[in-house]
Every structure is written in C-alpha cells, then in structure tokens.
Amino acid sequence: MNTTRPRVELLPIFEDNYVFLLIDDDTQEAVVIDPGEASKVMTYLNEHGLTLKGVLITHHHKDHIAGVRPLIEKYPAPVFAPMKNKSQIPDGQFWVQEGDEIDLGSMHFSVMELPGHTLGHVAFWNDDLKWLFSGDVLFGLGCGRLFEGTYEQMYNSLQRIKNLPPETLIYCTHEYTEMNLQFCKMLSSLDDSPITGDDEDLEMYENQLLNLRGINMPSVPLKLAIETKVNPFLLAHSLEQFTYLRELRNKQ
Numbered sequence: 348m349n350t351t352r353p354r355v356e357l358l359p360i361f362e363d364n365y366v367f368l369l370i371d372d373d374t375q376e377a378v379v380i381d382p383g384e385a386s387k388v389m390t391y392l393n394e395h396g397l398t399l400k401g402v403l404i405t406h407h408h409k410d411h412i413a414g415v416r417p418l419i420e421k422y423p424a425p426v427f428a429p430m431k432n433k434s435q436i437p438d439g440q441f442w443v444q445e446g447d448e449i450d451l452g453s454m455h456f457s458v459m460e461l462p463g464h465t466l467g468h469v470a471f472w473n474d475d476l477k478w479l480f481s482g483d484v485l486f487g488l489g490c491g492r493l494f495e496g497t498y499e500q501m502y503n504s505l506q507r508i509k510n511l512p513p514e515t516l517i518y519c520t521h522e523y524t525e526m527n528l529q530f531c532k533m534l535s536s537l538d539d540s541p542i543t544g545d546d547e548d549l550e551m552y553e554n555q556l557l558n559l560r561g562i563n564m565p566s567v568p569l570k571l572a573i574e575t576k577v578n579p580f581l582l583a584h585s586l587e588q589f590t591y592l593r594e595l596r597n598k599q
C-alpha cells in the first residue's frame with residue numbers, strides 16, 4: 348500500500364525550461380512532463396532506478412517534445428499528447444482531450460484544454476494533490492504568448508486556472524518570474540495603472556522571489572492563492588483589460 352505522496356523533481360534544461368518528473372518513491376515509478384530534452388531525464392531515471400510509466404505533453408513546441416523519441420527508445424512508455432496537435436507531435440501515441448482521465452501507476456491526471464498559447468494546448472490536473480502541470484499558459488507574474496489562439500481563448504484559459512482550488516500548485520514550464528516582475532513594477536508605477544492588486548503583496552512576492560533566485564532555487568511551483576493576488580493577467584477582470592495588458596507586455 349502506498350504511504351508517501353508522489354514528489355516532483357524539476358530538471359532545468361536549455362536557458363529557462365523545466366522538465367517535471369513526478370515520482371512515486373514507493374513504487375519507484377515516474378511520469379515525465381514535457382521532455383524538451385532527454386539526457387537529464389535518462390540520467391535521473393538511471394541513477395534512481397526508476398521505471399518510466401508515461402510521458403505527458405502539453406503542446407507541440409519543440410522545447411516541450413524534442414526529447415520524447417530518445418527517451419522512449421531507451422525507456423519505452425506511453426506518450427499522451429493533445430488530440431488537436433496530432434499532426435504536429437510525431438511521437439505521440441495516445442491523443443487526449445478535455446475531460447480525459449489518465450492513470451499511470453498510482454498517479455492520476457485529468458486533461459484540461461487550455462488554448463491560447465497554442466490552439467491544442469492542454470494541462471494535466473492531479474486532483475488528489477491539487478497540482479497542475481500547465482505548460483506555457485500561466486507563468487509567475489505573467490502568461491504565455493499568444494502564438495496561435497485568440498485573446499479570448501487565453502483569457503478563458505486563465506480564468507479556468509484562477510477558479511481551481513486556492514491551494515493549487517502550478518508547475519509551469521519556464522522560469523520567467525523575475526523577468527515578469529519588471530513588467531509588474533512598471534505597471535504599478537503607471538498613474539492610471541490597470542492593476543488592482545496591492546503593492547504590499549507584490550513587494551512580499553518580490554522579496555520571496557529574490558531570496559529563492561538568489562540561491563538558484565526555482566520560483567516554480569507557483570502558489571495559485573498568491574498568484575491570483577499579484578499576477579496582472581489573473582487580476583484582469585475583463586477580456587478588454589486582459590487584451591490591453593497582453594498587448595502592452597508584447598511591446599516590452
């Protein structure tokens with residue numbers, strides 16, 4: 348019988364990506380999310396004697412999928428990827444969409460479709476742990492760029508994240524929080540700032556962020572309860588305001 352909770356290992360790759368390994372130490376099984384590169388994952392699996400139970404893909408961008416083939420050649424495992432990206436993810440095996448449930452050993456996920464960054468973007472929700480593996484939808488103090496979707500799609504996707512339980516931890520794929528902090532500070536310095544958040548909350552966030560990053564610790568996972576107080580894209584209370592903020596951020 349399982350006695351411990353799964354844990355998440357963050358493997359930094361490229362300049363600012365994270366690959367997530369969800370690990371059940373009781374069963375020595377792991378699930379990997381968005382392996383943009385395989386070598387660090389393979390080293391970790393090998394060194395810790397873990398069995399790979401599955402690969403989850405949030406969207407088709409190369410920095411999320413390029414490691415899938417070398418990984419599954421060495422560690423065969425089912426690959427779950429968004430149905431709407433079927434033609435763009437050559438190594439996908441099982442195509443998932445909104446509401447699908449995935450069971451991999453002791454680990455369970457339900458699929459949320461969150462379009463905007465890309466049209467087919469999905470996130471993987473673990474309801475037992477209140478963990479969301481959200482790819483490039485929400486970032487610390489920011490959100491993903493709109494490469495394919497509309498402002499309305501992205502706004503609605505962010506609203507869905509905002510409505511998850513407040514204790515939710517968000518595992519987003521990029522370490523962008525410090526960069527996004529500069530945008531937030533610029534916003535709060537504007538005379539007619541559209542942001543309704545409290546400056547003290549942002550200051551507290553900044554202190555914690557700088558402490559973490561100062562010792563090279565990730566700002567991920569994000570705490571939803573905190574992010575909803577300071578992230579301008581979650582504070583936006585209308586599609587119009589979200590669009591204005593996203594356009595402003597694009598110019599930076």
Ligand SMILES: [Fe+2]
Nearest residue numbers: 406408464483
């Ligand atoms: Fe992306």
